[in-house]
Amino acid sequence: xxxxxxxxxxxxxxxxxxxxxxxxxxxxxxxxxxxxxxxxxxxxxxxxxxxxxxxxxxxxxxxxxxxxxxxxxxxxxxxxxxxxxxxxxxxxxxxxxxxxxxxxxxxxxxxxxxxxxxxxxxxxxxxxxxxxxxxxxxxxxxxxxxxxxxxxxxxxxxxxxxxxxxxxxxxxxxxxxxxxxxxxxxxxxxxxxxxxxxxxxxxxxxxxxxxxxxxxxxxxxxxxxxxxxxxxxxxxxxxxxxxxxxxxxxxxxxxxxxxxxxxxxxxxxxxxxxxxxxxxxxxxxxxxxxxxxxxxxxxxxxxxxxxxxxxxxxxxxxxxxxxxxxxxxxxxxxxxxxxxxxxxxxxxxxxxxxxxxxxxxxxxxxxxxxxxxxxxxxxxxxxxxxxxxxxxxxxxxxxxxxxxxxxxxxxxxxxxxxxx
Amino acid sequence: xxxxxxxxxxxxxxxxxxxxxxxxxxxxxxxxxxxxxxxxxxxxxxxxxxxxxxxxxxxxxxxxxxxxxxxxxxxxxxxxxxxxxxxxxxxxxxxxxxxxxxxxxxxxxxxxxxxxxxxxxxxxxxxxxxxxxxxxxxxxxxxxxxxxxxxxxxxxxxxxxxxxxxxxxxxxxxxxxxxxxxxxxxxxxxxxxxxxxxxxxxxxxxxxxxxxxxxxxxxxxxxxxxxxxxxxxxxxxxxxxxxxxxxxxxxxxxxxxxxxxxxxxxxxxxxxxxxxxxxxxxxxxxxxxxxxxxxxxxxxxxxxxxxxxxxxxxxxxxxxxxxxxxxxxxxxxxxxxxxxxxxxxxxxxxxxxxxxxxxxxxxxxxxxxxxxxxxxxxxxxxxxxxxxxxxxxxxxxxxxxxxxxxxxxxxxxxxxxxxxxxxxxx
Numbered sequence: 001x002x003x004x005x006x007x008x009x010x011x012x013x014x015x016x017x018x019x020x021x022x023x024x025x026x027x028x029x030x031x032x033x034x035x036x037x038x039x040x041x042x043x044x045x046x047x048x049x050x051x052x053x054x055x056x057x058x059x060x061x062x063x064x065x066x067x068x069x070x071x072x073x074x075x076x077x078x079x080x081x082x083x084x085x086x087x088x089x090x091x092x093x094x095x096x097x098x099x100x101x102x103x104x105x106x107x108x109x110x111x112x113x114x115x116x117x118x119x120x121x122x123x124x125x126x127x128x129x130x131x132x133x134x135x136x137x138x139x140x141x142x143x144x145x146x147x148x149x150x151x152x153x154x155x156x157x158x159x160x161x162x163x164x165x166x167x168x169x170x171x172x173x174x175x176x177x178x179x180x181x182x183x184x185x186x187x188x189x190x191x192x193x194x195x196x197x198x199x200x201x202x203x204x205x206x207x208x209x210x211x212x213x214x215x216x217x218x219x220x221x222x223x224x225x226x227x228x229x230x231x232x233x234x235x236x237x238x239x240x241x242x243x244x245x246x247x248x249x250x251x252x253x254x255x256x257x258x259x260x261x262x263x264x265x266x267x268x269x270x271x272x273x274x275x276x277x278x279x280x281x282x283x284x285x286x287x288x289x290x291x292x293x294x295x296x297x298x299x300x301x302x303x304x305x306x307x308x309x310x311x312x313x314x315x316x317x318x319x320x321x322x323x324x325x326x327x328x329x330x331x332x333x334x335x336x337x338x339x340x341x342x343x344x345x346x347x348x349x350x351x352x353x354x355x356x357x358x359x360x361x362x363x364x365x366x367x368x369x370x371x372x373x374x375x376x377x378x379x380x381x382x383x384x385x386x387x388x389x390x391x392x393x394x395x396x397x398x399x400x401x402x403x404x405x406x407x408x409x410x411x412x413x414x415x416x417x418x419x420x
Numbered sequence: 421x422x423x424x425x426x427x428x429x430x431x432x433x434x435x436x437x438x439x440x441x442x443x444x445x446x447x448x449x450x451x452x453x454x455x456x457x458x459x460x461x462x463x464x465x466x467x468x469x470x471x472x473x474x475x476x477x478x479x480x481x482x483x484x485x486x487x488x489x490x491x492x493x494x495x496x497x498x499x500x501x502x503x504x505x506x507x508x509x510x511x512x513x514x515x516x517x518x519x520x521x522x523x524x525x526x527x528x529x530x531x532x533x534x535x536x537x538x539x540x541x542x543x544x545x546x547x548x549x550x551x552x553x554x555x556x557x558x559x560x561x562x563x564x565x566x567x568x569x570x571x572x573x574x575x576x577x578x579x580x581x582x583x584x585x586x587x588x589x590x591x592x593x594x595x596x597x598x599x600x601x602x603x604x605x606x607x608x609x610x611x612x613x614x615x616x617x618x619x620x621x622x623x624x625x626x627x628x629x630x631x632x633x634x635x636x637x638x639x640x641x642x643x644x645x646x647x648x649x650x651x652x653x654x655x656x657x658x659x660x661x662x663x664x665x666x667x668x669x670x671x672x673x674x675x676x677x678x679x680x681x682x683x684x685x686x687x688x689x690x691x692x693x694x695x696x697x698x699x700x701x702x703x704x705x706x707x708x709x710x711x712x713x714x715x716x717x718x719x720x721x722x723x724x725x726x727x728x729x730x731x732x733x734x735x736x737x738x739x740x741x742x743x744x745x746x747x748x749x750x751x752x753x754x755x756x757x758x759x760x761x762x763x764x765x766x767x768x769x770x771x772x773x774x775x776x777x778x779x780x781x782x783x784x785x786x787x788x789x790x791x792x793x794x795x796x797x798x799x800x801x802x803x804x805x806x807x808x809x810x811x812x813x814x815x816x817x818x819x820x821x822x823x824x825x826x827x828x829x830x831x832x833x834x835x836x837x838x839x840x841x842x843x844x845x846x
Contacts, residue, residue, distance in 0.1 A: 074619075082529070083516050087561035090516075217646045308558060309529030 021063055021226065024209045025233030028059070029157065029240045030292040031111025031262070031285055032104060032357075033199045035350035037241045038265035040192055041248030042258060044184065046177035051193045052241050053178055055200040058394045060234035062365060065372045065383070065391070066206045067230050070213035071223040072381045077210045078307035080371050093367060094304045098331075100203045100360045101300040103353035105335025108296065110346040111289030113339050114262040118282035123339060123346070131336035134293050135329065150294075153287020156280055157240060159272045164243040166271040167250035174246055187408040194401050195351055198358025200237060204296065206364055207303050220381060244268070262347045297331035359402045365395045423539040426485045429552070430510060430533035431561050437488045438468055438476065440495040446476070449489060451511035453503055454548055461578055463510070463535070463546040465501060473503045484537045484544045492543065510548070514583060518619075519551060523580040525607040527614035531557030534575060550575035600627055608635035612647075620647060629655070633662035645674045648683075657686035660695070664738055666711040666819065669698035673708065698813075706790050707783040709820065710804045710813030713737050716744045717770055719753055724766035730758075739801045739816050745774045752803055752811040754778055780805045783812055791820035 040048040066077060073080060078097075082090040109127055116126035183189070209230070218226050247268040252259065259265055266281035273280045301324050304310075310323045339349060369391055372383045383391070430452070438446045447468030453475060454461040465475030466489070476491070476498055483490040491498065508514070514530055521528045532552035538545050552560075554574030559565045600608070608627065612620055612635060624632050624647070636644055636659065648656050648671060660668045660683060672680040672695060680699075684692050694712055701707025715737050717726050726743065734740045743761060745754045754774030764773055779797050781790050783806050794802055794817050801816045 079518075086516055087531070087558060091562065217650065219650065309531055309553060 021067060021209060021230030021233035022236065023212065023233075024063065024205050025059075025237040027208070027292055027295065028200055028202065028205060028237050029154075029288065030104075030108060031114070031289040032107040032350045032354045033241070034157070034244065034265065034285060034288065035107075035111075035262045035347060036192075036195045036199045036354045037244040038248045038252075038262070038268065039259050039347075039351060040196055041245035041268075042252035042265070044189065044192065045249045045253040046174060046245065047182045047184060047189075048192060048196055049174070049177045049242065049245055050180060050182050051196050052200070052238065052245065054394075055197040056234055056238040056241075058197065058398075059201045059205075059237060060231055061387070061391050061394065062201050062206055062368065063209050063230045063234060064227060065368050066210040067213045067218075067226050068223060068381055069368070069372050069378065070210035071218045071226060072220050072378050074214055074219070076214055076303065076306060077207050077368065077371075078303045080377070081367055082307045082309075084371060084374070084377075085367075089367075090307050093364065094307055096360045096363055097203055097207060097300060097303060098327075100357050101296055102331060102334050102338075103356040104202065104204060105293065105296050105331055106338040107350045107353035108289045108293040109336045109339040110349040111262070111285050112293065114346050115282040115286040115289070117346075118263050118266070118278050127336050127339050130290075130293070131332055134290075134297075135332050138294060138298055138328075150287040150291045153283050154291065156284035156287070157244075159269055159280055159284070160240065160247050161243040163269050163272045164246040164250070167247060169246055169250050178242070187405070190401060190405050190408065191355055194358040194398075194405060195354040196241075197398060197401075198356070198361060199354040200241070201361060202357050203360055203364045204300070204357075206368060208295075208299055211299065211303065223381075247271075260347070261345070262350060293335075297328050297335065300331055301328040355405075358398070359405070362395055362399045362402065365391070365398070369395070425537045425539050425544060427549070428485055428535050428537060428546075429557075429560065430515060430535060431557075433484070433489075433535065434511060438466065438491065439488045440491045440493060440498070441482070442494055444495055446491065446495050446498070451509050452478075452546070453507040454510055455506055456508050456583065457506060461548040463548070464507060465503070467509070475501050475503060477501050478546065479543070481544060481546075484546050508583070514551070517583070519576075520582040520611060521553075521576050521580060522582060522603070523576065525603065525610045527611065528553045528576065531555075532560055548578050550577050551581055600631070605631070605634035606638055608632075609638035612636075612639060612643075621650060624651065624655070629658045630662050633659050637663060637667050641670060641674050644671050649675060649679060653683065653686060656683055660687050661691050664711055665691075665694050665698060665713055666709060666738075666813075669695050669701075670703075670708060672699060673703050701783060704787045705783065706781045706785040706787075706804045706815055707812065709787060709790060709815045711738045711816065711819075712813045714739050714742075714744065714801075714814040716746050716750070716811060719745050719747055719769070719771045719774070721770050722766065723761055723764040723768050723770070723773060726761055726770060727766075730761075739814050742799075742801050742803075742814070744778075744803055744811060744814070745770050746811055750811055751809045752778060752780065752805050755803070778803060781815065782806065787820060788823065790815050791823040794820055 037052075040052075069080070070076070075083075078090070078094065081093050109131065112130050113123035113127050116130075117123060183193075213226060244265075248259075248265065251257075251268045251270065252264070257264070257267065262285070263278060263281070266278040269277035269280050304327055305324045308323075310321075338344070339346065369383070369388065372378060373388065375382050433452070434449055436449045438449060440446055449466055449468065450470075451467040452463050453465045453467065454463050463478045465478050466481075467474070468476050480492050480498065481489060482492040503509075510533060515533060516530060518527045518529050520526075528551070530551045530553060533548060534550040534552055535546050536549045538547070552573065552575055554571065556565055556568045556571055556573055559568050603611075608631065612623065615623060627635070636647065639647075644667075648659065651659065660671070663671070668691075672684065675683075684695060687695065698708070698710075698712065701710075713736055715730060715733060717729060721729065730740065730743075741758045742755055743758065744752060745756070747753055753771075754776040755778045756770070756773050756775060760773060779793060779799065780803050781793055783804055785804075790802065793799070794815070799817065801814045803814050804812045806812060
């Protein structure tokens with residue numbers, strides 16, 4: 001009986017610390033994530049599974065670094081950038097965060113619009129309504145109560161796993177593709193690869209996980225649990241992406257069906273749900289998009305205000321917090337507004353925003369590495385050498401891919417030239 | 421004779437060339453150091469090269485406010501000094517960092533630092549006069565202050581600032597205890613809310629245990645738990661002793677059991693006994709809300725004896741305006757008010773003074789029910805009894821007050837997602 005109690009208390013400690021890593025990992029599989037993984041599987045089959053594995057490793061490294069920094073310093077990433085590198089660099093980092101997150105917010109609203117269009121509701125009705133609802137619910141503080149509904153909706157994405165298993169691909173082939181480096185030398189593939197990385201490892205995720213660790217009051221001595229939390233979270237991100245790619249590969253790629261709209265990704269669910277596949281997909285997409293649409297603008301505004309010293313403005317009334325309030329509103333309005341631009345493809349918004357995230361990620365990674373290497377701040381918890389090498393290689397690869405992508409925009413033949 | 425020359429911002433000073441009296445460049449202003457010991461913080465040295473601890477002493481500066489910083493000596497004669505433990509880097513430890521604003525009771529971030537340049541005995545001396553916490557300071561740093569030239573400048577005078585940081589390295593700042601003495605517990609709670617947990621621990625050490633206890637009592641339970649679990653054990657035990665019994669018990673109830681048991685062992689015996697007793701009550705019931713620090717008087721007392729009793733015990737009681745009368749078995753017989761006691765004839769017995777119809781709640785009544793009763797009858801406190809009528813404790817109105825307040829603050833709405841979540845006050 002006593003051993004049971006000790007065990008139970010240990011579990012309680014563990015659960016009280018668990019969370020930030022897993023939550024962030026789940027939030028990574030938002031509308032943009034689903035769209036990107038589905039497109040990757042539909043267009044290139046299993047070819048991007050290896051990229052996915054790589055970006056999962058990167059996710060684990062980056063999240064671990066952020067979480068560790070948060071636990072040791074007790075401060076958010078934006079605070080540390082401000083205190084270490086001053087106003088100019090802070091503005092730079094915050095601009096990156098804002099741009100990336102406007103993109104991501106737009107992608108969440110695209111997800112919302114897509115799911116409503118599956119139900120037959122025009123985006124010109126659904127998006128303004130949902131945007132207003134998000135805005136008002138957050139300010140009224142009643143969001144927490146409905147959050148669980150969206151989390152439940154997200155579970156419908158487990159149906160990708162079932163679908164992936166039902167279609168019964170050649171598992172040997174899948175496993176080989178997961179670990180065998182594959183790269184196709186064209187701009188489209190490159191774009192997709194950056195998108196996959198950009199949707200897995202986001203600038204936003206790094207700020208969020210660190211803030212969440214600090215909020216929970218996790219300190220260096222509890223950190224061992226958080227490390228597991230982060231690793232488990234990264235594994236789940238990979239698992240969901242893996243099954244989406246496997247399912248879309250089997251249902252779309254092999255049959256030569258391309259994805260034109262995000263709704264097409266629902267076809268991959270047909271082995272599970274038959275004619276109800278689109279409904280299942282729509283519910284899942286709605287849940288994931290709503291979750292992120294609530295969290296993103298709010299946490300962005302908060303990070304920016306804190307870094308720039310407006311935290312005292314985040315007080316009890318909105319009139320006293322014009323910067324915070326303005327920024328938050330701007331993110332919601334612009335994010336939703338982009339989706340309403342005439343003739344814009346929702347699916348494109350989702351994909352593009354992930355690429356933007358991927359392109360904007362390296363500077364944030366560099367800040368994180370500099371801070372995690374600062375002995376004054378981190379003491380014995382500073383990065384090890386091996387760790388730095390791996391992280392640096394990854395950052396370099398990502399920068400190289402980004403540069404390649406930019407060059408290919410101006411010199412479309414770059415790949416032919418390079419291959420010669 | 422001291423003469424005011426000019427005011428300069430640290431952002432303008434940093435990066436200036438330093439020249440000796442022959443016009444030769446010695447280095448650049450990388451950072452400046454100050455003595456922050458309670459008086460006007462004078463600038464005592466300039467960090468001028470890449471070497472982290474080497475300083476040009478500030479007393480050989482001839483001129484601060486020109487295009488260059490001009491020294492009164494030639495570069496060969498400069499007596500380079502090392503940074504001492506009391507000195508503090510202005511750029512590294514103050515600028516861009518958070519400080520405590522003792523006037524607004526909040527944590528603010530320093531955007532720029534206003535320095536005053538005064539002339540004394542033919543030499544210019546520099547001292548910190550204020551921290552710029554406004555948008556103008558922020559824009560000045562990126563050279564765009566003109567954009568906000570119509571905004572007011574926002575300064576906090578150095579007298580009202582206390583650096584928050586404890587920082588690693590050679591520099592360990594001591595928080596100025598006397599400056600916190602004057603703060604109200606609610607104001608301290610405000611500050612605690614703004615702090616990250618590291619700073620919070622440092623802050624607690626600076627406050628006395630009693631003052632800390634009062635402030636902690638004003639915070640939300642989960643914040644209390646967080647703070648106490650991260651405290652030094654001995655310190656935590658002291659804090660539990662200083663908290664009101666009901667608050668301490670609630671705190672222990674929310675903690676992991678092992679931790680709570682461990683702390684209880686360090687608490688003084690009689691207090692620990694009381695706490696253990698309180699811990700028997702279920703959470704969010706009248707039993708868990710009540711305090712055992714109230715005044716109960718035997719029915720046999722006279723009014724005079726009751727006043728005598730009050731003089732001795734009122735100090736530690738949470739509620740003295742309602743006085744409860746019990747029989748020898750501690751069964752509740754009635755109640756009267758402090759006013760009635762004072763006005764009563766000294767010789768009258770309490771049996772004659774009391775009102776036997778007492779509004780009570782049961783030990784297992786819910787928090788909501790307790791709140792409703794307190795509200796309905798307009799009480800300051802309500803006694804808690806069991807089915808047999810034994811008096812267990814008293815719930816005071818402040819313990820249920822939050823049920824009457826609709827919490828619609830911005831902080832509340834952000835609670836789950838943002839920094840400092842769960843740090844809202846009761």
